[in-house]
Amino acid sequence: MKFNEIGLHENLLEALDCMGFEKATPIQEKAIPKILEGDDLIGCAQTGTGKTAAFILPILNKIIVKNYKHTSTLIIVPTRELALQIDQQIQGLAYFTGATSICLYGGGKAGDWNIQKRAMDQGVDIIIATPGKLITHLIMKSVNVDTIENLIFDEADRMLDMGFYEDICRIISFLPEKRQNLMFSATMPPKIRDLAKRFLTNPFEISIAISKPSEAIAQSAYLTYDAQKEPLLASIIDSKKNYNSILIFTSTKRKVNGIVKSLRGKGYQVKGISSDLEQKEREDVLLDFTTKKTRVLVATDVISRGIDIKDINLVINYDVPKNAADYVHRIGRTARAETKGEAITMINEDDMYKFKNIEKLIEKEIPKQQLPKELGEGPEWKTNSKRNGGKKFYGKKKKFYGKKK
Ligand code: AMP
Numbered sequence: 240m241k242f243n244e245i246g247l248h249e250n251l252l253e254a255l256d257c258m259g260f261e262k263a264t265p266i267q268e269k270a271i272p273k274i275l276e277g278d279d280l281i282g283c284a285q286t287g288t289g290k291t292a293a294f295i296l297p298i299l300n301k302i303i304v305k306n307y308k309h310t311s312t313l314i315i316v317p318t319r320e321l322a323l324q325i326d327q328q329i330q331g332l333a334y335f336t337g338a339t340s341i342c343l344y345g346g347g348k349a350g351d352w353n354i355q356k357r358a359m360d361q362g363v364d365i366i367i368a369t370p371g372k373l374i375t376h377l378i379m380k381s382v383n384v385d386t387i388e389n390l391i392f393d394e395a396d397r398m399l400d401m402g403f404y405e406d407i408c409r410i411i412s413f414l415p416e417k418r419q420n421l422m423f424s425a426t427m428p429p430k431i432r433d434l435a436k437r438f439l440t441n442p443f444e445i446s447i448a449i450s451k452p453s454e455a456i457a458q459s460a461y462l463t464y465d466a467q468k469e470p471l472l473a474s475i476i477d478s479k480k481n482y483n484s485i486l487i488f489t490s491t492k493r494k495v496n497g498i499v500k501s502l503r504g505k506g507y508q509v510k511g512i513s514s515d516l517e518q519k520e521r522e523d524v525l526l527d528f529t530t531k532k533t534r535v536l537v538a539t540d541v542i543s544r545g546i547d548i549k550d551i552n553l554v555i556n557y558d559v560p561k562n563a564a565d566y567v568h569r570i571g572r573t574a575r576a577e578t579k580g581e582a583i584t585m586i587n588e589d590d591m592y593k594f595k596n597i598e599k600l601i602e603k604e605i606p607k608q609q610l611p612k613e614l615g616e617g618p619e620w621k622t623n624s625k626r627n628g629g630k631k632f633y634g635k636k637k638k639f640y641g642k643k644k
Contacts, residue, residue: 240268242296246275248303250335251296258331259491264289264564266447271297277419279439283446285425285600288564290447291328291393294421298389299329302338302364309386312365315373315410317397319344322367325393329365340365343382345372356381370398370406377413387414390438395424395431404434411438451601452567452582455574458605460584460594462617467610468557468585469501474611475555475583476507476535482552484528487537488569489557498537498557509535540565548572554582559590563597583608588618 240263242255263271266288273280274297284290298312305311316322322342329340341363343355359366359382366373366382376382390411392398398407420439424431427446435442452458463471476485489495492513499511510533512524527533529548540560551573560566566584573580584605586594598604610617 242267245271247271247296248300248336250303251299251332254332254334254336255296257334259561260292264293266290266445267293267296269445269447270294273443273445274298274419274421275300279420279442280422281435281439281442281444282421282423283425283427283444284423285447285563288447288600290423291325292332294391294393294423295325295329295332298365298391299333299336299338301389303336307364307386307388308362310359310363310366310383311386312389312391313373313384313387313414314365314367314391314393315370315398315407316367316393317369317401317403318394319369321394322369325367329367338364340367343368343372343376345369345375352381359383370403370410373410374406377410384410384413385415388418390414390418390420392420392422392424392434395422395434396426396428399430399434404430407434408437451603452570453574453580455579456570457579457581458570458584458603459582459608460586460605461608461610462591462620463585463587463610463614464618465587467614467617468587469498470614471585471610472498472555472557473502473505473507474614475553476502479553483531483534484548484551485535485553485555486528486548486551486572487535487555487557488560489537489539490561492539494557495537495539502535502537507535508533509537511537513539540569550578552580554580556582556584559584559586559593559597561593563593563600566597567601588621591618591621 242260242263243252245263245268266282266284270280270282270293274294282290282293302311314325316325322344326340326342329338333340341355341358343366355376373382377384392407420442422431422435422439422442461471472487479485487498489498492515495511495513499509502509510524510527512521516524524533524536525548528536554570554573556566556569560569570582573582584594594605607620
């Protein structure tokens with residue numbers, strides 16, 4: 240489903256367009272209309288399903304439509320990392336709305352307190368907070384939650400695992416009773432149901448399960464700098480002489496053209512497919528690939544879902560897909576109909592956090608291969624890498640993190 244069919248404000252559609260989000264993910268398709276209607280919601284969904292945008296978009300829509308002049312939204316999360324990730328998505332999605340947000344979490348520097356307080360005094364639309372830090376601010380009366388109308392719990396199961404139950408109850412005792420409540424959790428144990436029963440009103444329930452990739456797909460990955468990707472690609476293709484069907488995925492149409500050009504320059508027979516092509520041209524390119532006339536095809540996610548081409552030997556992810564579910568769809572193009580297949584992903588430094596989310600989602604650690612010697616060393620696998628390099632931002636947001644098309 241396209242986002243403009245869901246009833247979102249045009250300023251949000253513009254941001255989605257800039258960020259390259261073309262279609263709503265299943266959880267977005269189900270959750271956004273319900274949240275827009277004002278219902279409470281409980282969603283069972285993991286990171287990688289697009290759950291963050293599933294609650295941010297309708298909340299931003301509400302902020303635009305209601306034109307609040309006060310802090311309307313509180314997002315409670317278990318960790319500082321998640322707070323920062325959510326904040327970053329808000330910055331992208333809220334770019335054309337003027338809505339502002341602030342992160343409150345523990346473990347920062349001594350001066351953070353004053354910066355946070357100053358930002359809140361100026362007024363923010365959305366507060367994203369870890370429970371402990373929020374309680375400190377509530378006790379010190381440095382945050383005002385009297386006007387909160389939207390309360391979101393993210394990764395609720397993790398918060399309970401970390402022992403935040405009492406803190407959450409305490410925070411809620413500070414909030415106005417009339418609110419819309421949304422709760423997201425990767426699992427749905429009885430204690431989460433109890434929490435939901437206690438604080439949500441007739442919640443609409445959504446559960447998004449992602450199927451795991453077939454065991455018949457041999458998955459591996461390379462840690463690479465961007466400059467190493469083109470020679471690595473050529474080296475992989477060269478080393479798979481017995482493969483007669485190789486599908487390369489990349490995230491943007493522009494990159495499709497670049498990869499096609501580079502491989503052709505090296506003498507490979509290769510074609511590209513993206514939404515730039517007319518329907519008839521796309522069909523012709525796909526037909527040539529299906530019939531093995533074309534050995535190597537470079538594609539965007541346009542064809543990661545749905546197409547059923549038999550005997551694709553290898554799927555190469557030239558970059559890590561934005562959405563973890565797309566990884567499963569992309570590599571699922573190989574090893575169809577009981578055959579075996581291989582999937583190789585190139586991970587640059589910026590994509591490590593995304594790849595970790597994918598590994599979490601599919602509950603499997605993907606082996607990282609050594610780069611061919613002639614390419615030199617790649618980046619190190621950082622298990623605590625953060626998308627924004629851990630930068631903090633307090634106060635009014637002016638930066639846009641999404642990609643302009
Ligand atoms: P989340 O499950 O919220 O952690 O989202 C996982 C990743 O998917 C994030 O990097 C988002 O930027 C990305 N994402 C969310 N929704 C979409 C969408 N509709 N299309 C493409 N990417 C998306």
